[in-house]
Amino acid sequence: MDSLDQTEWDVTISGTGLPQSLLALALSRSGLRILHLDRNGYYGGNEAALALRDAEEWTQEHGDQAGQERRAFSQAELVNKDGERSQTGLGPSRAYSLALAPQLVYTRSNLLPVLVSSRTHEQMDFQAVGSWFTISAPLSIQQEQSIIPTMMKVPSGREDIFADNTLDLRAKRSLTKFLRFVSAYDTDELQAQWASIRDKPVAQSLREDFGLRTDAAVAPLLGLALVPSSSDTTVMAYLVPRIARHMRSTGLFGPGFSAVLPKWGGLAEVAQVACRACAVGGGVYVLGQDAASASTTEDGRTEVKLSGSEKVTTKWLVGCVDDLPHSFSQQTGKEDGKPWPRSITIVSSPLTSLFPTTSEGGVTPAGAVIAVDSPDSDEPPVHIVAHASDSGECPQGQCVLYASTASENGMEKLDLAVKSLLQSVGEDPKPQVLWSMRFLQRAPRSAVTQTSDSAREGNVIRLQTLSTDVVLEDGMLEDVKKAWHAITGESEEHFMKFEPRNGEAEDDSVL
Amino acid sequence: MADSSQPSAPKPSSSVKLVLLGEAAVGKSSLVLRFVNNDFQPNKEPTIGAAFLTQKCQLPTRTIKFEIWDTAGQERFASLAPMYYRNAQSALVVYDVTKASSLVKAKHWVAELQRQASPGIVIALVGNKLDLCEDDAEGGDEGEGEGQGEEAGEEAGEGKGEGDDGKVRKVSAKDAKSYADDEHLLFFETSAKTGHNVNDVFTAIANKIPEASLKGPRGGATAGGGTQAAISAGQDSSRVNLNARQGAEGGPKEGCAC
Numbered sequence: 061m062d063s064l065d066q067t068e069w070d071v072t073i074s075g076t077g078l079p080q081s082l083l084a085l086a087l088s089r090s091g092l093r094i095l096h097l098d099r100n101g102y103y104g105g106n107e108a109a110l111a112l113r114d115a116e117e118w119t120q121e122h123g124d125q126a127g128q129e130r131r132a133f134s135q136a137e138l139v140n141k142d143g144e145r146s147q148t149g150l151g152p153s154r155a156y157s158l159a160l161a162p163q164l165v166y167t168r169s170n171l172l173p174v175l176v177s178s179r180t181h182e183q184m185d186f187q188a189v190g191s192w193f194t195i196s197a198p199l200s201i202q203q204e205q206s207i208i209p210t211m212m213k214v215p216s217g218r219e220d221i222f223a224d225n226t227l228d229l230r231a232k233r234s235l236t237k238f239l240r241f242v243s244a245y246d247t248d249e250l251q252a253q254w255a256s257i258r259d260k261p262v263a264q265s266l267r268e269d270f271g272l273r274t275d276a277a278v279a280p281l282l283g284l285a286l287v288p289s290s291s292d293t294t295v296m297a298y299l300v301p302r303i304a305r306h307m308r309s310t311g312l313f314g315p316g317f318s319a320v321l322p323k324w325g326g327l328a329e330v331a332q333v334a335c336r337a338c339a340v341g342g343g344v345y346v347l348g349q350d351a352a353s354a355s356t357t358e359d360g361r362t363e364v365k366l367s368g369s370e371k372v373t374t375k376w377l378v379g380c381v382d383d384l385p386h387s388f389s390q391q392t393g394k395e396d397g398k399p400w401p402r403s404i405t406i407v408s409s410p411l412t413s414l415f416p417t418t419s420e421g422g423v424t425p426a427g428a429v430i431a432v433d434s435p436d437s438d439e440p441p442v443h444i445v446a447h448a449s450d451s452g453e454c455p456q457g458q459c460v461l462y463a464s465t466a467s468e469n470g471m472e473k474l475d476l477a478v479k480s481l482l483q484s485v486g487e488d489p490k491p492q493v494l495w496s497m498r499f500l501q502r503a504p505r506s507a508v509t510q511t512s513d514s515a516r517e518g519n520v521i522r523l524q525t526l527s528t529d530v531v532l533e534d535g536m537l538e539d540v541k542k543a544w545h546a547i548t549g550e551s552e553e554h555f556m557k558f559e560p561r562n563g564e565a566e567d568d569s570v571l
Numbered sequence: 572m573a574d575s576s577q578p579s580a581p582k583p584s585s586s587v588k589l590v591l592l593g594e595a596a597v598g599k600s601s602l603v604l605r606f607v608n609n610d611f612q613p614n615k616e617p618t619i620g621a622a623f624l625t626q627k628c629q630l631p632t633r634t635i636k637f638e639i640w641d642t643a644g645q646e647r648f649a650s651l652a653p654m655y656y657r658n659a660q661s662a663l664v665v666y667d668v669t670k671a672s673s674l675v676k677a678k679h680w681v682a683e684l685q686r687q688a689s690p691g692i693v694i695a696l697v698g699n700k701l702d703l704c705e706d707d708a709e710g711g712d713e714g715e716g717e718g719q720g721e722e723a724g725e726e727a728g729e730g731k732g733e734g735d736d737g738k739v740r741k742v743s744a745k746d747a748k749s750y751a752d753d754e755h756l757l758f759f760e761t762s763a764k765t766g767h768n769v770n771d772v773f774t775a776i777a778n779k780i781p782e783a784s785l786k787g788p789r790g791g792a793t794a795g796g797g798t799q800a801a802i803s804a805g806q807d808s809s810r811v812n813l814n815a816r817q818g819a820e821g822g823p824k825e826g827c828a829c
Contacts, residue, residue, distance in 0.1 A: 062647040103654055154690050157658075176813055183623060183638065185586075186811040313811050320811050324658045332654050336640075339620040339651055347650040424809045450809045452658065561622070
């Protein structure tokens with residue numbers, strides 16, 4: 061194998077997480093000499109997808125608390141460490157592709173047009189996230205067996221609302237009125253009304269301004285918006301744009317769904333496809349190495365010492381905070397927030413009722429969202445994103461549940477939320493947990509609070525890490541675009557706009 | 572979207588991801604070029620990084636669209652291959668029948684695929700450059716030594732000087748076949764130059780892909796009418812078409828603040 065020692069590069073990208081990989085894609089036709097490293101032996105970094113055995117190794121590597129301050133993940137563990145694998149009905153390790161980044165991609169996300177214009181979308185499959193559900197009165201720690209929690213499907217439109225027999229007529233009218241407001245909240249006509257309510261707490265405003273009093277009317281709205289905090293502490297300025305995003309995304313790529321998932325392991329697939337595109341353009345890929353330290357040379361280039369002790373020089377060094385040498389990775393502030401508990405659970409049932417076809421002739425969804433209320437109303441909910449086996453993440457007849465919460469000490473809450481889902485989903489035979497892992501993820505809470513996370517120090521660029529939001533946010537790609545602009549100096553309208561390569565079909569109408 | 576060029580009722584259609592692996596200059600890109608464009612380039616340059624191509628394969632009852640990743644044979648840091656065989660349903664492992672060491676490398680790739688790739692991946696072992704072997708050149712109207720330079724595959728000049736003495740074959744079909752049988756691989760000897768056996772390899776792979784892995788797992792018996800409609804329209808029932816953005820709906824609601 062060749063040595064990297066003393067090689068010269070235009071751009072050295074450290075880490076193959078989604079932001080870095082998208083930058084690699086953006087630079088793939090630039091003619092620049094690109095070296096793309098990852099300290100791991102696999103692609104995807106914080107957004108990787110892992111086979112079962114790899115996930116078990118991953119939990120060991122991320123289990124330690126000490127020395128992990130810089131890292132996104134900590135306190136990882138398998139939930140039933142000594143469960144006898146052979147009897148649990150699990151498939152072979154490689155039949156699984158568990159996503160560290162199972163984020164929903166709204167159809168209006170800025171990622172999708174970029175995948176199309178960069179001609180990478182034909183290399184991946186996207187699947188619909190069909191239905192949203194809420195679970196109220198979930199199991200609590202104190203009284204685990206008492207009542208069976210109730211699961212409700214969130215109405216997906218006006219017809220649904222009026223067909224819903226849990227709402228009285230007045231609530232239906234109020235709900236319709238509220239949704240009409242949301243669909244136009246940012247127009248001139250509604251400017252005054254919006255200004256008057258935007259800073260109000262959600263529960264208060266829905267009650268006072270829209271006449272939505274009952275939990276039955278409010279819970280679906282909170283679920284739809286995937287509000288990570290309790291309804292008492294959330295303001296309308298957070299809720300309304302998120303519901304608007306949902307509504308405006310519905311139907312964009314087909315009837316009855318508003319968000320999609322990349323097949324084969326969530327955002328890992330996008331990262332891989334992006335890296336491949338860069339490799340096709342001549343980018344050099346090296347796994348198992350990262351930028352251990354960096355210093356500026358006399359001619360203004362950056363000398364990077366790799367973890368394997370080889371030295372390369374580069375004009376630009378780019379990475380996320382986890383992947384850059386320590387000296388560049390200091391936090392810009394304490395905006396990171398508290399780490400979020402997350403879990404990944406493999407279930408012994410396809411949970412078919414979570415994935416109803418969205419409309420006549422429409423696609424079969426592979427994703428569903430379940431918002432589980434907290435038993436204490438001032439506590440944050442748990443959000444579960446369910447991926448069907450169609451996603452390629454587990455064998456047929458099974459299902460993968462990705463749960464997360466903003467709740468402190470939320471590990472037990474995640475377990476209870478998953479149990480509540482399995483109890484209320486009404487499948488027969490009753491679904492069992494086959495395997496489960498959990499961990500903490502430290503990341504910027506949301507693009508709204510992290511405008512300054514991306515930073516440049518000379519020719520070293522630090523990219524934003526993905527937030528812990530259940531939804532992929534547009535800020536990440538905007539940040540990649542900024543880095544691309546700094547490196548190439550090209551104007552925005554050329555970002556990710558590529559011609560077909562030789563041998564590529566101009567446009568393929570089938571499939 | 573249905574294939575409008577098909578006058579008859581559209582057959583079910585599915586994508587199959589295929590990766591080509593093998594030592595440098597065994598003719599991987601030439602095989603794909605023959606399959607996709609029915610073309611041959613005598614002095615093809617080495618593949619840089621990789622190339623992505625697609626080609627449809629018509630079977631009696633269904634259409635398979637191959638999404639082909641053609642990888643570079645001389646890879647500097649052994650970090651690329653995993654990103655190509657990830658989620659691949661099939662692999663073509665290619666060696667050069669005139670170069671014994673290329674079969675050793677091919678066996679290495681087979682072992683890595685069996686260890687790392689998706690369970691159930693369909694692997695075909697392919698001995699290329701059959702046209703160089705006069706003794707059994709079925710395709711052979713050009714048995715002359717001159718063919719050799721032309722068939723040099725990805726690296727111009729590689730494979731030269733193996734001798735014009737008529738004993739160019741270094742890997743016997745029998746040995747390779749018996750290895751392939753032991754490892755449950757499909758086996759073919761091909762010539763990208765003459766086209767001999769090239770389509771047969773891809774057709775054999777298409778036939779061996781289990782039907783269950785092509786349909787959405789829930790697309791069968793339990794599916795509702797909508798799913799059936801999607802399948803008979805020649806579409807994976809779960810796949811969202813990103814080219815099908817509904818432009819009209821964007822208009823008045825554009826300017827989303829999120």
